[in-house]
Amino acid sequence: MKLGIVGLPNVGKSTLFNALTNAGAASANYPFCTIDPNVGVVPVPDARLDVLAGMFHPKKVTPATIEFVDIAGLVRGAAQGEGLGNRFLSHIREVDAIVHVVRCFASADIVHVDGDVDPARDIETIELELVLSDLEIVERRADKTAKLVKTGDKSQAVAAGMLARLRAHLDAGQSARSFAPQNDDEAALLAEMPLLSGKPVIYAANVSEDDLLAGLDDNPWLPVVRQIAQKEQAGCLPICAKIEEDIAPMPPDERKAFLAELGLSASGLENLITEGYALLGLISFLTAGEPEVRAWTITRGTKAPQAAGKIHSDFERGFIRAEVVTFDDLVANGSMAAAKEKGLVRSEGKDYVMRDGDVTLFRFNV
Numbered sequence: 347m348k349l350g351i352v353g354l355p356n357v358g359k360s361t362l363f364n365a366l367t368n369a370g371a372a373s374a375n376y377p378f379c380t381i382d383p384n385v386g387v388v389p390v391p392d393a394r395l396d397v398l399a400g401m402f403h404p405k406k407v408t409p410a411t412i413e414f415v416d417i418a419g420l421v422r423g424a425a426q427g428e429g430l431g432n433r434f435l436s437h438i439r440e441v442d443a444i445v446h447v448v449r450c451f452a453s454a455d456i457v458h459v460d461g462d463v464d465p466a467r468d469i470e471t472i473e474l475e476l477v478l479s480d481l482e483i484v485e486r487r488a489d490k491t492a493k494l495v496k497t498g499d500k501s502q503a504v505a506a507g508m509l510a511r512l513r514a515h516l517d518a519g520q521s522a523r524s525f526a527p528q529n530d531d532e533a534a535l536l537a538e539m540p541l542l543s544g545k546p547v548i549y550a551a552n553v554s555e556d557d558l559l560a561g562l563d564d565n566p567w568l569p570v571v572r573q574i575a576q577k578e579q580a581g582c583l584p585i586c587a588k589i590e591e592d593i594a595p596m597p598p599d600e601r602k603a604f605l606a607e608l609g610l611s612a613s614g615l616e617n618l619i620t621e622g623y624a625l626l627g628l629i630s631f632l633t634a635g636e637p638e639v640r641a642w643t644i645t646r647g648t649k650a651p652q653a654a655g656k657i658h659s660d661f662e663r664g665f666i667r668a669e670v671v672t673f674d675d676l677v678a679n680g681s682m683a684a685a686k687e688k689g690l691v692r693s694e695g696k697d698y699v700m701r702d703g704d705v706t707l708f709r710f711n712v
Contacts, residue, residue: 349413349414353449358449361590442545445618446469450463450565481513523547633707
């Protein structure tokens with residue numbers, strides 16, 4: 347999963363990025379990986395891996411990973427090249443979902459780029475830049491397709507009609523997420539296009555420390571963000587970038603105790619990953635043995651052969667069956683052998699749909 351963090355200047359975007367990536371590296375003793383100055387890869391916290399490691403004593407434990415991209419330079423006019431504009435808009439095209447950091451705190455020390463705190467306006471500013479960038483792409487595609495139709499290429503007629511409607515939709519300032527294809531062919535065409543405003547969004551409402559500790563009921567801006575998220579069927583997560591920054595350097599046990607003192611059951615990183623998995627329809631299956639205990643991320647609804655292909659293409663090509671036990675059943679019985687004795691390890695074929703927490707051994711032959 348690759349999440350792009352966007353937002354206006356001075357909303358806490360880079361603070362949050364730095365805190366999340368540093369905290370993630372420490373939480374699972376996973377080496378922090380910097381691909382370039384604004385990309386961080388961190389492990390997905392998963393307590394099930396620790397349990398399996400205690401059972402199988404593997405040489406290696408490998409969590410699933412998530413990639414955060416800190417996308418800077420988005421200001422009003424970015425689609426026309428203002429700020430670092432088009433360079434960073436291109437980075438957004440590569441992510442699976444957008445984490446839109448929205449400022450929901452007042453501070454005399456941190457100047458807001460537009461003078462005052464107004465989440466609805468800030469969201470609209472960023473969204474409009476994404477829509478304008480998409481409009482340019484759709485206009486070029488629509489013009490090209492219309493010319494093909496005029497030359498007698500009837501196969502392009504459906505595409506031309508959809509693109510014309512999409513062009514008008516974006517021109518009215520509406521996101522590609524809210525555009526409704528009329529049939530499967532239109533849906534497939536829309537999915538092929540790298541539209542920024544069509545990507546799923548999680549609104550990270552950056553609140554103050556006082557708000558998070560005293561309760562969020564008195565924060566006047568959070569309800570605004572939640573209402574916008576609900577209307578768009580987007581995710582919404584209250585988060586305090588300052589607290590995340592404070593806990594990032596702490597060892598895992600100390601961080602957990604600190605969060606408990608604050609009355610928090612999970613860190614912002616954990617909540618953001620949970621929200622991202624839910625938004626994108628992702629789950630994890632597990633593999634366990636002496637060489638390695640590992641989590642693998644797949645889309646909900648993935649069948650066993652395709653899940654096997656996540657491990658190696660040969661596993662999918664030569665798939666025979668999957669030996670599957672639920673994580674809970676395995677733990678309750680203490681070992682794979684005990685689970686097998688009770689008939690809890692199932693042999694599943696090519697049509698089996700994987701479930702979150704399946705502990706799986708794939709049988710294959712190539």
